[in-house]
Amino acid sequence: MAFGMKTTDYLVIGGGIVGLTIALELKKRYGKTRIVVLEKEKKLAQHGSGRNSGVLHAGFYYTADSLKARFTKDGNLRWKQFVQERGLRLNPTGKLVVAQNPSEVEGLRELKRRGDLNGVETHLISVQEAKAIEPRVKTTELALWSPNTATVDPQECMAALAQECAQQGIEILLASPYQGRRGKSVITPQEVIDAGFVINAAGLHADKVAHDFGIGERYRILPFKGLYVYGSEPVGSLRTNIYPVPDLRNTFLGVHFTVTVDGKAKIGPTAIPAFWRENYSGLQGFDPAEALWLLRDEALLFFRNDFGFRALALEEIKKYSRGYLVSLASKLLEGVRPESYTTWGRPGIRAQLYDHQAQKLVMDFMIEGNPQGIHILNAISPAWTASMPFAEYVVDKVEALHQGKALA
Numbered sequence: 001m002a003f004g005m006k007t008t009d010y011l012v013i014g015g016g017i018v019g020l021t022i023a024l025e026l027k028k029r030y031g032k033t034r035i036v037v038l039e040k041e042k043k044l045a046q047h048g049s050g051r052n053s054g055v056l057h058a059g060f061y062y063t064a065d066s067l068k069a070r071f072t073k074d075g076n077l078r079w080k081q082f083v084q085e086r087g088l089r090l091n092p093t094g095k096l097v098v099a100q101n102p103s104e105v106e107g108l109r110e111l112k113r114r115g116d117l118n119g120v121e122t123h124l125i126s127v128q129e130a131k132a133i134e135p136r137v138k139t140t141e142l143a144l145w146s147p148n149t150a151t152v153d154p155q156e157c158m159a160a161l162a163q164e165c166a167q168q169g170i171e172i173l174l175a176s177p178y179q180g181r182r183g184k185s186v187i188t189p190q191e192v193i194d195a196g197f198v199i200n201a202a203g204l205h206a207d208k209v210a211h212d213f214g215i216g217e218r219y220r221i222l223p224f225k226g227l228y229v230y231g232s233e234p235v236g237s238l239r240t241n242i243y244p245v246p247d248l249r250n251t252f253l254g255v256h257f258t259v260t261v262d263g264k265a266k267i268g269p270t271a272i273p274a275f276w277r278e279n280y281s282g283l284q285g286f287d288p289a290e291a292l293w294l295l296r297d298e299a300l301l302f303f304r305n306d307f308g309f310r311a312l313a314l315e316e317i318k319k320y321s322r323g324y325l326v327s328l329a330s331k332l333l334e335g336v337r338p339e340s341y342t343t344w345g346r347p348g349i350r351a352q353l354y355d356h357q358a359q360k361l362v363m364d365f366m367i368e369g370n371p372q373g374i375h376i377l378n379a380i381s382p383a384w385t386a387s388m389p390f391a392e393y394v395v396d397k398v399e400a401l402h403q404g405k406a407l408a
Helices: 017-029 067-085 102-117 127-133 154-167 203-212 288-304 306-320 322-329 383-402
Strands: 004-013 035-038 095-098 123-126 142-146 150-152 171-173 180-182 185-187 191-200 219-226 229-231 241-244 256-259 265-268 341-344 348-355 366-370 373-378
Touching: 004 017, 017 035, 017 154, 017 191, 017 383, 035 191, 067 150, 067 154, 067 383, 095 127, 102 123, 102 142, 123 127, 127 142, 150 154, 154 171, 191 203, 191 383, 203 219, 203 348, 203 373, 219 288, 229 322, 265 322, 288 306, 306 322, 322 341, 348 373, 366 383, 373 383
Parallel strands: 004 035, 004 191, 035 171, 095 241, 191 373
Antiparallel strands: 095 142, 123 142, 180 185, 185 191, 219 348, 229 265, 229 341, 241 256, 256 265, 366 373
């Protein structure tokens, strides 16, 4: 097979939200450089960037020393500005975090402390005040109100970003999966691309790409399947997002109610261990070799019970039952009828990084790199919300590497 040849200053692997915002930030700083984005699918937003909840998080969950805390508040504001300037849809829903029993009230206070440290507006409010916001809410003693949480349509936002990339002269190559490297060059099915600098934003496949470059070999992606069930209640039946107090020892926020950009309610997500990276439904994306090593890894995690994996896996697998998922959500809200929640949404896969040396999940965003390239190894939620300031951070690191400095 004859290959075409292409040369670019910057090659971004992965056309998701992280890849496109980084490409735009590169173009903003280095206007005359050539930037190419590789996207393995025929259309954009086929994975996490088009299958996420659409929630613009406010930034109060995260410890003040984390990258998540550093970028989420600003990202929330900038996404709101982005969608409003372009006439895209925005639902300023807010969010109530509720305590299901007295033992969870301290969890609300901890979230409030974190929000205060992060400069994020939150309010501890009484049950009566919570019911004034959402009359159907269930909570114990207090609730935490986040007025700045909102929802958008991820597909609309991705289309707007792609349009901006085109206007800026950024080339997005669809149906062009990364297949390997040859020195400084990257191989796709159509061509060999000689890249001055590579930025790996490959999401579910970021660890495989990084390992090809000798980066991040102690880490690998552990995929978790997220399912949502959509409600048939009339628009406006639920006024705000309703979340439980999360277990702050892991990265999952628990089953909750989301009010979508068009005012409908959905329940989810799950965090079910997936059997291969693109284990959306049926045998879609099935890779026998990948399934084998993932099953091996998950079996080891189950028997060693690293980071409480055994209890997590057993609990999450039960959420394949729609009835069970709805029953969990009904602890947060009055009048939840199972017959009103019957439609499964498109599954998503969380590209969660696992440190197999430390035997724990990586909780924060993580990048590693060298003078040849930077690899975004962990860009889990709230990476969508944080993507614009996170892109600036990544390009700051690119500049540091160009200047011969080591990554901090």
